[in-house]
Amino acid sequence: MKLLTQTNSKLLSLSILLLRCMVGVVLFMVGSGKVLEWFGGFGMEKTIGFYTGMGFSVTETYLSSYTEFIGGFLFIIGFLTRPAAFAVMINMIVATVVTMPKGFIMGSASYPFTLAVIAFIFLLTGPMAFSLDALLFQRGPVIRELRK
Secondary structure (H helix, E strand, O other): OHHHHOOOHHHHHHHHHHHHHHHHHHHHHHHHHHHHOHHHOOHHHHHHHHHHHOOOOHHHHHHHHHHHHHHHHHHHHOOOHHHHHHHHHHHHHHHHHHHHHHOOOOOOOHHHHHHHHHHHHHHHHOOOOOOHHHHHHOHHHHHHHHHO
């Protein structure tokens, strides 16, 4: 009955870990495609051409692409999670605003909006117990919490 009525901090940490890894893998794959042509991506040169066609500068294109690439990796390992979440959230808010005129669902604005909300959740919760952040910066409280 306790499982149904109370918050289990271990399961909450595990849930955030799974969400962090899933979103991190997606962002890493998309970002690495833009930056390095991995996973069927177009690479930086074509990405710059696409973004400048939408009115973004080359600097903004690099910022956006590397935010996804590095931010995704940091989400996966749970390191510097809150700063990464802040950067990803801003990046996805811009992407939502840019795609919104095409429509929320059919114009695909819902995808970056969802990622922005998830990044905001990571900003609020932090990486939780299963992360490098917890191991490096909160060792005592994390170990005690996991032993409960």
